[in-house]
Amino acid sequence: MTPAARIQAAIDLLDAIIASARDGGPAADTLIARYFKERRYAGSRDRRAVRDHVYDAIRRAGERPETGRAAMIGLAGERPEIAALFDGSVHGPLPIEPGEEGAVAGAVPGWIAPLLAPAVEQEALLGRAPVDLRVNRLKAEPAGVAPLFPEAEAVAGLPDALRLPEGFPVEQSAAWKDGLVEVQDAGSQWIVAACDARPGATVVDLCAGAGGKTLAMAAAMRGQGRLVAADTIRSRLARLEPRAERAGATFVETLLLDQAHEARGLADLAGQADVVLVDAPCSGTGTWRRNPEARWRLTPQRLDRLVAEQARILYFAAPLVAPGGWLVYATCALTDYEGRGQVDAFLSRHPGWTPEPLALPAGRAHGAGWLLTPGHDGTDGFFFARMRREAA
Numbered sequence: 244m245t246p247a248a249r250i251q252a253a254i255d256l257l258d259a260i261i262a263s264a265r266d267g268g269p270a271a272d273t274l275i276a277r278y279f280k281e282r283r284y285a286g287s288r289d290r291r292a293v294r295d296h297v298y299d300a301i302r303r304a305g306e307r308p309e310t311g312r313a314a315m316i317g318l319a320g321e322r323p324e325i326a327a328l329f330d331g332s333v334h335g336p337l338p339i340e341p342g343e344e345g346a347v348a349g350a351v352p353g354w355i356a357p358l359l360a361p362a363v364e365q366e367a368l369l370g371r372a373p374v375d376l377r378v379n380r381l382k383a384e385p386a387g388v389a390p391l392f393p394e395a396e397a398v399a400g401l402p403d404a405l406r407l408p409e410g411f412p413v414e415q416s417a418a419w420k421d422g423l424v425e426v427q428d429a430g431s432q433w434i435v436a437a438c439d440a441r442p443g444a445t446v447v448d449l450c451a452g453a454g455g456k457t458l459a460m461a462a463a464m465r466g467q468g469r470l471v472a473a474d475t476i477r478s479r480l481a482r483l484e485p486r487a488e489r490a491g492a493t494f495v496e497t498l499l500l501d502q503a504h505e506a507r508g509l510a511d512l513a514g515q516a517d518v519v520l521v522d523a524p525c526s527g528t529g530t531w532r533r534n535p536e537a538r539w540r541l542t543p544q545r546l547d548r549l550v551a552e553q554a555r556i557l558y559f560a561a562p563l564v565a566p567g568g569w570l571v572y573a574t575c576a577l578t579d580y581e582g583r584g585q586v587d588a589f590l591s592r593h594p595g596w597t598p599e600p601l602a603l604p605a606g607r608a609h610g611a612g613w614l615l616t617p618g619h620d621g622t623d624g625f626f627f628a629r630m631r632r633e634a635a
């Protein structure tokens with residue numbers, strides 16, 4: 244492909260990504276993979292260049308652009324070498340017309356900016372994310388694993404964490420294949436630290452998904468006790484099972500819940516859990532570094548639905564906690580509606596519950612909970628809080 248043809252390919256892909264974000268279709272990565280599957284003539288250098296153009300244009304535009312061409316012209320306005328490729332050549336884009344406008348630059352959609360916690364450094368939400376590992380204590384010790392990844396740096400305060408550069412192909416390593424390490428952002432590891440799941444405890448991971456935090460809690464529990472991973476989506480729990488096998492965490496029980504009738508499936512656990520983690524479905528504003536096109540999918544209506552769902556999940560999570568036990572509420576969202584506000588609302592409606600101060604070496608106190616941000620902590624963005632149920 245010529246350099247100009249790569250720009251046109253990026254424009255075509257951006258058109259598909261914009262439509263998919265608007266209509267709730269597949270993610271950008273899926274669309275890019277499909278595009279190149281149908282175009283075998285594109286070599287690996289072409290694919291990498293087109294992908295870089297696409298993601299540079301996505302990162303640059305906080306609002307969903309009208310067209311792929313507008314997104315790319317916006318980028319061309321800042322990058323003369325890209326502007327020069329709008330040359331009208333055979334497979335390249337038509338020249339930019341005088342007065343033809345590019346997409347407006349911005350970190351976040353205008354409507355959501357005032358809803359983010361004031362401490363959030365908005366530009367940093369679109370930075371590059373490293374690859375963080377967690378050493379799986381069910382199979383290995385940090386001192387044994389660190390020499391296997393000489394490129395890795397330590398993460399202050401998290402003895403099981405290792406930080407590798409962006410894009411490091413961990414899944415090709417024998418250590419990953421053998422279950423000695425998991426890929427897990429340091430922010431998620433801090434949440435697990437706040438859960439303080441101990442050997443022998445009864446722990447419920449209520450929104451377990453594919454089990455990232457479940458497996459970290461399994462390791463913290465040293466494989467001893469009861470650990471229930473629940474979710475309403477069968478395919479997500481199905482992904483947890485082979486991961487648990489690989490990690491040597493076969494004591495994990497999975498529990499598929501019926502959406503809107505979750506309490507029924509959880510009845511046996513009422514008042515039993517020492518720890519309940521609610522890692523709630525959320526706007527994902529804290530993970531835009533990894534998934535920048537998610538900004539184009541979020542709408543005020545979707546945010547409202549998420550806030551209502553989070554409150555509903557907290558409502559059926561609380562009765563599972565044993566007297567003296569704790570509930571950890573976490574989101575990878577940085578809006579106060581989903582974080583601080585959600586926890587304040589819970590505490591106001593649940594007398595007998597007390598927020599527990601978290602004094603972690605990363606992050607900042609925020610309301611009754613704790614805030615981690617890419618700009619301040621180099622992690623994904625998270626809000627989490629730990630609330631203790633009064634002892635009987």
Ligand SMILES: C[S@@+](CC[C@H](N)C(=O)[O-])C[C@H]1O[C@@H](n2cnc3c(N)ncnc32)[C@H](O)[C@@H]1O
Pocket residue numbers: 431449450451452453454455456457473474475476479500502503505522523524525556
């Ligand atoms: C942020 S993700 C969880 C990520 C996971 N804990 C991890 O660390 O990899 C939120 C999860 O909540 C699940 N979920 C949504 N509504 C739920 C409900 N009503 N009850 C339980 N889980 C729910 C979603 O299916 C999704 O897997």
